[in-house]
Amino acid sequence: MLGLMQNQPLLISSLLTFAERHHGDGEIVSRRVEGDIHRTTYRQLAGRARQLASALDAQGLAMGERVASIAWNGYRHMEMYFGVSGSGRVLHTINPRLHPEQIAWVVNHAEDRVLCFDMTFLPIVQAIHSHCPTVQKWVMLCDADKLPADSGIPNLVSYEAWIGAMRTDYAWPQFDENTASSICYTSGTTGNPKGVLYSHRSSVLHAYAAALPDVMCLSSRDAVLPVVPMFHVNAWGIPYSAALTGCKLVFPGPALDGKSVYELIEAEGVTFAAGVPTVWQMLLTHVRSQGQKFSSLTRTVIGGAACPPAMIAAFEDEFGVHVLHAWGMTETSPLGTLCTPKKKQLAWPLEQQRALQQKQGRAICGVDMKIVGGDGQELPWDGKTYGDLLVRGPWILERYFKGDSPLVEDASGLGWFPTGDVATIDADGFMHITDRSKDVIKSGGEWISSIDVENIAMGHPAVAMAACIGMPHPKWDERPIVAIALKPGASATREDILAFYEGKTAKWQIPDDVVFVDAIPLGATGKMLKTRLREQLAGYKLPGL
Numbered sequence: 106m107l108g109l110m111q112n113q114p115l116l117i118s119s120l121l122t123f124a125e126r127h128h129g130d131g132e133i134v135s136r137r138v139e140g141d142i143h144r145t146t147y148r149q150l151a152g153r154a155r156q157l158a159s160a161l162d163a164q165g166l167a168m169g170e171r172v173a174s175i176a177w178n179g180y181r182h183m184e185m186y187f188g189v190s191g192s193g194r195v196l197h198t199i200n201p202r203l204h205p206e207q208i209a210w211v212v213n214h215a216e217d218r219v220l221c222f223d224m225t226f227l228p229i230v231q232a233i234h235s236h237c238p239t240v241q242k243w244v245m246l247c248d249a250d251k252l253p254a255d256s257g258i259p260n261l262v263s264y265e266a267w268i269g270a271m272r273t274d275y276a277w278p279q280f281d282e283n284t285a286s287s288i289c290y291t292s293g294t295t296g297n298p299k300g301v302l303y304s305h306r307s308s309v310l311h312a313y314a315a316a317l318p319d320v321m322c323l324s325s326r327d328a329v330l331p332v333v334p335m336f337h338v339n340a341w342g343i344p345y346s347a348a349l350t351g352c353k354l355v356f357p358g359p360a361l362d363g364k365s366v367y368e369l370i371e372a373e374g375v376t377f378a379a380g381v382p383t384v385w386q387m388l389l390t391h392v393r394s395q396g397q398k399f400s401s402l403t404r405t406v407i408g409g410a411a412c413p414p415a416m417i418a419a420f421e422d423e424f425g426v427h428v429l430h431a432w433g434m435t436e437t438s439p440l441g442t443l444c445t446p447k448k449k450q451l452a453w454p455l456e457q458q459r460a461l462q463q464k465q466g467r468a469i470c471g472v473d474m475k476i477v478g479g480d481g482q483e484l485p486w487d488g489k490t491y492g493d494l495l496v497r498g499p500w501i502l503e504r505y506f507k508g509d510s511p512l513v514e515d516a517s518g519l520g521w522f523p524t525g526d527v528a529t530i531d532a533d534g535f536m537h538i539t540d541r542s543k544d545v546i547k548s549g550g551e552w553i554s555s556i557d558v559e560n561i562a563m564g565h566p567a568v569a570m571a572a573c574i575g576m577p578h579p580k581w582d583e584r585p586i587v588a589i590a591l592k593p594g595a596s597a598t599r600e601d602i603l604a605f606y607e608g609k610t611a612k613w614q615i616p617d618d619v620v621f622v623d624a625i626p627l628g629a630t631g632k633m634l635k636t637r638l639r640e641q642l643a644g645y646k647l648p649g650l
């Protein structure tokens with residue numbers, strides 16, 4: 106027997122319709138590539154998203170066809186989130202930090218029909234356009250008068266001229282909630298990128314879940330700054346959750362340096378901000394150097410890479426900003442776990458609470474997770490036993506776009522997504538990433554977590570960033586070394602760093618060597634790129650070998 110409730114599909118357009126009706130004057134503030142601060146509202150944004158949808162109709166784009174963006178976080182990008190997906194097309198957000206060849210590869214793989222880009226990315230488009238035969242229309246996200254006279258790109262139009270003349274009374278179509286809404290490619294540190302194709306249903310369910318009190322706890326009273334880019338995993342779903350709650354949105358545009366981010370937080374009364382640790386490192390360095398404080402920021406979600414304990418302590422104890430550590434992947438939309446304490450943990454001593462915050466947290470309802478051993482058997486939730494982390498749920502990938510399904514089946518036939526991460530889960534359900542399985546260091550039959558080695562080094566006052574990798578060793582298989590980038594003007598010797606490990610970890614987990622580098626190579630999403638670091642250290646030999 107079926108239930109007798111209205112069968113309304115979960116569509117992304119419904120989030121914007123809600124925001125328009127109930128939070129029409131809700132603010133959306135953007136720092137633009139033009140350099141100024143732009144202000145709009147959900148009401149205006151909804152009208153312009155409908156104009157964009159009309160423009161796509163006029164262009165003759167069928168349902169399911171792909172429209173690409175190469176853009177910073179801003180209101181026009183947000184209009185694309187809703188105008189493209191809401192009208193049944195698929196938004197392909199492209200990471201501008203990929204190599205141009207990789208960008209052309211993903212454009213061709215996705216068979217993008219329209220590509221909209223911020224002015225700053227004109228050189229990328231100039232480099233790739235002749236290699237992208239599927240693209241019928243190139244659109245620069247700017248006013249008509251900003252369009253360069255001689256870009257070399259055939260029929261280039263400005264976004265404002267393109268959508269400006271279109272109707273605002275477009276009616277959002279209704280269709281199956283399992284229809285594809287957007288696609289994001291993994292950054293492809295090994296091999297070609299893989300396309301993760303989200304659906305309306307997965308995106309809307311994720312948006313509801315993300316806003317929950319034990320997740321990001323978003324409300325109409327918040328002012329939210331997604332520093333995490335809209336070109337990577339839909340800015341952790343924040344544009345959708347923002348429309349769902351009607352919170353004020355503050356977009357940083359291209360200015361991600363500590364000073365610009367701090368000024369925006371203060372000027373716009375930001376209460377909640379989201380980003381990867383490397384970005385927060387820049388913010389903290391700036392704020393400390395200026396002796397500044399946060400007057401409105403109360404919490405920040407940090408994820409995408411392990412948040413060093415020193416960063417958690419700095420936000421909490423120096424600045425009174427609560428840190429929510431989160432874990433997720435492109436394949437998980439991305440929110441999988443978030444570290445919010447349970448009631449009993451609030452009574453724990455401070456040190457124990459800080460240790461808890463280093464864990465990546467509890468599964469969000471909708472995500473099921475487990476750890477398994479090499480034989481696929483589930484391992485205990487004791488906080489000590491580590492195994493491969495598997496997840497499943499309605500916003501977890503089933504199959505890559507034009508690709509295979511990576512799922513592994515359990516005894517009952519259920520498919521689980523293997524995350525490639527190694528983790529423990531404690532009795533309270535808090536998951537702690539030990540490492541990526543490809544980064545973990547296998548030393549004498551034991552595993553050393555590269556994250557643990559890095560976290561200790563990051564606590565040293567002279568260290569700006571640390572990356573630990575395993576080096577081949579004839580007796581132990583591998584031994585860890587740590588590459589260190591020092592803070593500007595700071596100094597420390599190899600011996601200082603090694604001495605800093607004494608008493609903080611087991612002796613055999615202390616790295617065998619310290620290598621000083623100017624900078625740790627970062628990948629397209631601001632995470633440490635250990636493959637590049639390994640290349641840089643190609644001729645390296647462990648001491649004594």
Ligand code: ADP
Pocket residue numbers: 291292293294407408409410411412430431432433434435436465524525526538540541630632
């Ligand atoms: P890529 O970095 O290849 O583009 P993703 O952005 O999807 O891929 O990153 C997912 C991976 O990032 C996870 O599998 C995990 O290894 C790592 N990661 C994400 N959040 C955290 C976290 N809070 N702590 C440790 N690792 C994390």
